[in-house]
Amino acid sequence: MKAVHYGRRALVAAAFIAACGGAWAQSAVKLGLIAPTKSLVGKQMVQGAQLAAELINADGGILGGRKIELITYDTNFQPNEGVAVTQRLLTQDGVKVIVGEISSTVALATLQLARASNAVFIAAVPKHPDVTKSGYDKVFRLNSTTEMDGEFITRLKADAKVQRVAVIAENSDFGRVTIDGLKAQLGNRVVMADTYEMTQSEFSTLVTKAKAAGADTICVAGSNMEQYGNILRLQDELKLTARRCVMPGILNSRGVQIAGKGAEGAFSADIYVPSLQTPLNKRFVDAYQAKFKETPEKIEVLGFESVWLAAQAMQKAGTADDAAKIAQALHANSWESPRGKVTFDASGQALAGGLLHLVVKDGKIVTTK
């Protein structure tokens, strides 16, 4: 009698363990991550994303214990690579949600394919307005657009001391849109507006030109920290007294390091600083510093957010495969992120508090009013 009783319990226990084991062995939730992994910004974004996956999995995963698995592909700023890897992700790897990317050009191409395949695309860093203007209901964008950064320009406009503005921008979608925005807002207070190539390393001509134009403010718009850092350094080396303005969204500590004394007093704005006081941010910053031995900044947090929000949305929608439900969930709810509460508007644009105004003091980026 006892033997049978124990036997039955053992069977139940075994079944229970098997079920748990089955749950543990449950298939991971695959998330597609695309980025220009060979570039520094790409690497930073990927690291943020990886951290998010790690933290989620450490918290027990989603949808009943399933782990997040990131499938990462290099797009190398090439739209055709973006298309190729997106296709691979959607067909071979069977993902339904793709996150990441830095370049607007690649994002626009990827978007087409995602749209054709009815997949969710969460663009982390691209700033070009067109990314959320296609009318597709499953595309989302985390970064602020150049239009949203308008607040920064409004502030410039209101500053009476800013009368002669020189703009030095990279020859990319970001740079050109910035020039257009500044010209639109500041009109003929823009005394010089020139672009530099992404491969350029010699900027003395541009800086000298700005000096010659009598600029009292020089605005730099470039996504490569080695380029804008160089430009700032030159302003110091060539003893320019003009105010150093860095367009929103690009200033980071490495750029400041490269700029040396040239960064001192430079002002900018962004949607995130690591010193933000939100509960999730503390966890994020500490975990990032522990894992990567560096302080995360905007790019890292957007990478983090892209995976974090995707996972939360899947959890809320109760599915990892139904793109429509996931997208609906993203639209309908507000989400916790290191930068505070995030919601999405109808076009998929993330709204998360305002622009933080920054200034460089003693080699460090600090917030200011």
Next chain:
Amino acid sequence: MELAAQQIVNGLSAGMAYALVALGLTLIFGVLHVINFAHGEFYMLGGLAAVVAVRILGLPYLLVLPLVPLVLALVGLLVERLSVGPLLPRRDGLSDALLATYAVSLLLADGVLALRGPAPERIDGLEGSLQLGSIIIGHQRLFVFVVGLLGIAALDYMLRRTRFGKQMRAVAQNRFAAQVVGIDVKAMGQRTFMLGAAIAGLAGALLVPISQFTPLMGHNVVIKAFVVVVIGGMGSVAGAVVCGLALGVLEALLGLMLPEGFTTALVYSLLLLTLLLRPQGLFGKVAR
């Protein structure tokens, strides 16, 4: 007027970099008749060597500078053995060597990118700047120019007064005749390659404090070097120097009026025009 003067000063340091890189390229072409497509990578590796020596080994920049050319000479030898020397005797040797150096260029650039990552790196050279009237010159830029001039002077002396230099010129003028009089042309070719790599490496190390090291910095500079070498005349040392400096200054002055993209396109058009009207370049000989 003073703007132009400032620009000329700015342009001379960039021009010196072009001249140094073009010098190595033109020497290699003169002696081996090969366009070394990996030359930009020598420049990049020079910068890398400087960065590694300063950041990781903690050596002072000024000590590192003379060491870089030595390291690059070894690299040059390796590349020559891999992709030039063994290919030249073939029927299509010149075009095969062209292709092989191209493959080496990709290998080096992507190899460094893969192993080291894409992060740009900066080291301090000579900080600060000098003010002469209304013209401001960064100390490092001045240093680049002076070292470059010294290097060119040394090279010129070597070519004209030393046995090695004379042998090099002999092989460049007539390989067969040089062989006949007992010059080891194969060794000459190797040494020329090493010298070219050393000079390019030095340029890289000189420029890194000004324009940062990135694994792709070689690609950007090599096309400009081609422009200089072709317009200056393949195999002409004077051509490389004069046209290198001229290109730097021209870019600086044109940059006042046009965006960089158009300036570069204009410079390239100049290249094509030269090829059309005077393929041997300004200082080159007609013998093709």
Next chain:
Amino acid sequence: MTHDRSLQYLGLALVASVAVAALLSSPVYAGLLVYAAVLGLFALSVNLVFGTLGYVTFGQAAFLGLGAYTAGLLATRWGLNFWWVLPLSILPGVLLGVLVGLVSVRLGGAYFAIASLTVAEILRLLAGNWVDLTRGPLGVVVMPPPLPGQGWHGIGQQPGYLGLALVLCAVAVFVLHRLSRSPVGRAWAAIRQSLPLAESLGIATLRYRVGNLALSGGLAALAGALLVPKILVLTPDLFGPAYSATGLLAVILGGRGTLIGPLIGGAIFAVLPEWLRFLGDLRLAVFALLLLLVVRLLPGGLASLLKRRPSAQGTPLAATPGIVAPAGLADAPPRPATRGALLVEAQGISKSFRGLQALANVDVRVHAGEVVGLIGPNGAGKTTCLNVLSGFTLPDSGTVSLAGTATSGLPAHAMAQRGMVRTFQQTTLFDEISVRENVLIATHLAAGESALAAVLHTSGFRLREAQRAARAEVVLGLVGLAARAHVAAGSLSYGEQRMLAIALALASGPRLLLLDEPAAGLNHTEATALAALISRLRADGLGILIIDHNLKMIMALCDQVVVLHHGEKLAEGTPQAVRSNPEVIAAYMGGMTVDAAHA
């Protein structure tokens, strides 16, 4: 005689293309196959310039980008249907090819490579900065309308697109194959191996170079337009070195100079980077290493591993019944000259090279059915004189007239077209190919040929091919090389090579032959055979000018002898008169006077 099966292969390929496109259900494989076809097409265009014509090009992406942007911009800005404008994209590629061909006429080797790279860079910068037209770096998104069959196998599947790419690839291979087996292809091969020789045989090298680059440009532009539905965005990087490098390296990896090679290379480049993705960051470095290995160890590319039999280049068409190979050279000169007619006259020719007076006021005349010898000590200006006569060198003063019409400034190939052909002092042949192929190239002037006729294999084309083949046979028989027809020219003995050089000159049907030291290095037997040949040619009505140092042969063979010394004409007359001319003796003896000799 082998039958040309290319049309059947094309049919097979077309059927296969449609079948594959319709049946391939995996979107990933379909995508890879499309990319392979496009890269294959692009590689074919590179091979046309690099493998066939022999010019290294680092800027083929200029055409690729041009085609892509043309099709893409026409489709987006003017709202036209992408698939209809696709063929239009060929035109800018052709135009740019013509331009590059004309501009690069004086360039070769490394210069051409740099020039091509520069053109591509200029276009890239233009595309990146002409924002109004191209939206600069942001690029233009192009979404072509669906083709029939879209979505058949699932979302993202485009069988129509795949089928189109495969079909265009097959057609391109067909066209290139047909061209390679025609005077057009032979002219390109000639230019690759020896431009001066090609010119001397009447091949208008500039025209063929331009034609080659135009065709190559058009093909690359087509490939670019075809690429657009795959990449969906036009960006200035389409003109960039990455694509140019891909094209060039695909050709090398696959095997330059073949048609299958570029296709293999293109396929590998399309597929391998995907497979190698697991290598992560090292992917491209490994690729570069692979390519270096191929260049080092397998210069013929992968296609050289496939070769089962030696190159069957130039297997002639089946002999058209009704054409009988004529004996003798009765058919050779297209316009037989009347005996004794003045063929060429040079009057008052002077030429100096940087202070050295090579020729001073020299007159030379050659008549039909006459052998004129041009002799003199080394450095007398003999070869320069021949160069001036044949159009290879422009004289400083004086005139050259062919059959009464002045020819100053005419390029060498035009001289050949007018019936005057020269040989070279240094044996110049097309070493890589067989003796027969050499002579076939030289029959270029036998009949004009259009590329279109060559591709379509019109009956006119077949007839002319048979005529050319027949003439080749005749000429080979004349010089005694018929038995060696299939040997590579480079492996002939020295004497045979010199005879082959003459055969080449003959095959172009000249009325006037200028031979530069044909007997140099020949042994007695060979020299005798040469003399016999020249006598035979004289009997057939040709005019011949010979430069040589073999005085015994000259004196025995020539009707007239001209002696040059220090650029001046020292004497002219029959061999006997010249032989006993005291000044001539003095010149050859080095200044000793006759009296001193006797003293």
